[in-house]
Amino acid sequence: MLDLSLKNYVDWRVAQVMPVRSGFGYRVFLKYPDGSEKIQQKSGFKTEKEANKAREKTIAELYNGTFVVYAKVNVADFMMFWLETDLKKRTDSYETYYNYCGIVRNHIIPILGKKKMMDVTRGDVQKLFNTKADYSRSVAELVKTIMNVSFRYAVTNKVIRVSPVDGIGLPKAEKPQQKSGFRTRRIDTQKTLTMEQIQILLEKSKDTPIHMQVMFNVLMGLRRSEINGVKYSDVDYINRTLKVERQLGRVHNTAKENFAPKTFTKQEVGLKTKSSCREIPIPDYVFEAILKERQVYEKNRNRRKGTFQDLDYICCSTFGRARSKGFHCRYYKQLLAENGLPDIRWHDLRSTYCTLLLKEAFNPKAVSKLMGHAKEIITMDVYADNRGIIADGVPEIEDYMKEVLPNPEETEKLKKELLEIVVDVTEFLPHAG
Structure with a gap:
C-alpha cells in the first residue's frame, strides 16, 4: 500500500547543483518532526x-x-490508496464505497492508471470524460465526481501541485426540449415487461421461493436489498400500506469475523438515500399474498421452535433466516427462460413498475416518491407510438418540484394520489382470489 506519511515535513534545505552522471542535478533534504531526514534527488x-x-x-x-513530495506516484496506486485511506473512512455506505471502487477499477485505471499523477494533464482528463460520456452519462458523472474529490486530496497530500480536474466539465448532453427542460433518452422496450408478461411471471413464480420477492419488485417497485429487509411489522394491516425503512447489506468499515456466520452481508442498514424511506400502498393481490406468507411463517416457527430465527422478515428461509442479496438470481433467470419471457435484469422489473404507473398518467412527482428517488423528478422518454413510457434511471431535474408542486393545495392532492396508486392486476389474474 502506498505510504503518504512523508508530506508533513517541518524544515528543508536544497543543496547546490553538482555534476550527476552525464548531466547535472541537486538534492532536496526534508526534515520531519521525529528528527529524521529524507532526501530527494533531482537529476537529468x-x-x-x-x-x-x-x-x-x-x-x-x-x-x-x-512542493510535490511524491512525484513518482502513478494514478492506479494513488486511486487505490485514496479509496482505502480516505473514502472508506468518510462514507457510511458500503454500497457507495463498493460502487466507487468499481468505477475506479473499470473506468479510470484502464485509461490513466499507468500515468504518473504529476503527468496527468487537463487534456487527459477531458479525454477521459468524453470517452465515458459516450459510454454512459451516469458513469461519466461518477467518474467526474471521483476525479474531482480524489485529485483535490492529492493536492492536499502533496502528490500534485494543482488539480488538472478543476474546471473540466462533461461534454454537453442532448439538447433539452423546449419549455420543460427535460432531457430525453431512448430506452429499449425489451427491458420491461407487458402486463400479460407480468401475469405469466407472477403465476409461474408461485412455485418458487421468490414469489414474494417478484411481487415486491414488479408490483411495488422495491429495490432488491429493500425487499430482503421488509418485515411483517412494516405492514399497516388497516390502511394496507408498507413502510420501507431499511435494507439488508454490509455494515461499512467492518470485518466479516465480527459477525455470526453467513450474516456479514445480511445486516440491517440504512436505505440508499433519505428519500428512499417511504410509505407505499399495497395492492390487494400482494396484501393477500402477505397474509398467506404470514401463515407459512407461523407454521415454520411453531414446528422449528429450537432452530427458527424469529426475525420477522417476510422474505426469509423456512428457518426464518434473511435471504442473501443474490438469492433470487438462479430462480429468476430460470423463470424467464422456461416461460419465454424477455431476458431482462432483476432491476428492470422495478423499471416495469414505474412504466405501468406512468402509462396510466399518474403524477410523475407521486411516482418519484413511490420509487424512493433521491431527487424530485423522473424524466420520461415517449416512444414513437406514444404508448411506451419509461422513467427509471434517466436524468433528473431538481427544480421540477416547483412545476409539479406550485402550492400547498397541490401538495395535499399529491399525498392523496400517492396513497391511491396501486397496480391493478386482478383482471389479469382471475384465480388470484
Whole structure:
C-alpha cells in the first residue's frame, strides 16, 4: 500500500547543483518532526544553467508549500490508496464505497492508471470524460465526481501541485426540449415487461421461493436489498400500506469475523438515500399474498421452535433466516427462460413498475416518491407510438418540484394520489382470489 506519511515535513534545505552522471542535478533534504531526514534527488538536467533554474523553482515551491513530495506516484496506486485511506473512512455506505471502487477499477485505471499523477494533464482528463460520456452519462458523472474529490486530496497530500480536474466539465448532453427542460433518452422496450408478461411471471413464480420477492419488485417497485429487509411489522394491516425503512447489506468499515456466520452481508442498514424511506400502498393481490406468507411463517416457527430465527422478515428461509442479496438470481433467470419471457435484469422489473404507473398518467412527482428517488423528478422518454413510457434511471431535474408542486393545495392532492396508486392486476389474474 502506498505510504503518504512523508508530506508533513517541518524544515528543508536544497543543496547546490553538482555534476550527476552525464548531466547535472541537486538534492532536496526534508526534515520531519521525529528528527529524521529524507532526501530527494533531482537529476537529468543537460546543463548547469538548466539545473539551477529548476533548483530555484523547487525552492519557491518549498517556500509556498506546493512542493510535490511524491512525484513518482502513478494514478492506479494513488486511486487505490485514496479509496482505502480516505473514502472508506468518510462514507457510511458500503454500497457507495463498493460502487466507487468499481468505477475506479473499470473506468479510470484502464485509461490513466499507468500515468504518473504529476503527468496527468487537463487534456487527459477531458479525454477521459468524453470517452465515458459516450459510454454512459451516469458513469461519466461518477467518474467526474471521483476525479474531482480524489485529485483535490492529492493536492492536499502533496502528490500534485494543482488539480488538472478543476474546471473540466462533461461534454454537453442532448439538447433539452423546449419549455420543460427535460432531457430525453431512448430506452429499449425489451427491458420491461407487458402486463400479460407480468401475469405469466407472477403465476409461474408461485412455485418458487421468490414469489414474494417478484411481487415486491414488479408490483411495488422495491429495490432488491429493500425487499430482503421488509418485515411483517412494516405492514399497516388497516390502511394496507408498507413502510420501507431499511435494507439488508454490509455494515461499512467492518470485518466479516465480527459477525455470526453467513450474516456479514445480511445486516440491517440504512436505505440508499433519505428519500428512499417511504410509505407505499399495497395492492390487494400482494396484501393477500402477505397474509398467506404470514401463515407459512407461523407454521415454520411453531414446528422449528429450537432452530427458527424469529426475525420477522417476510422474505426469509423456512428457518426464518434473511435471504442473501443474490438469492433470487438462479430462480429468476430460470423463470424467464422456461416461460419465454424477455431476458431482462432483476432491476428492470422495478423499471416495469414505474412504466405501468406512468402509462396510466399518474403524477410523475407521486411516482418519484413511490420509487424512493433521491431527487424530485423522473424524466420520461415517449416512444414513437406514444404508448411506451419509461422513467427509471434517466436524468433528473431538481427544480421540477416547483412545476409539479406550485402550492400547498397541490401538495395535499399529491399525498392523496400517492396513497391511491396501486397496480391493478386482478383482471389479469382471475384465480388470484
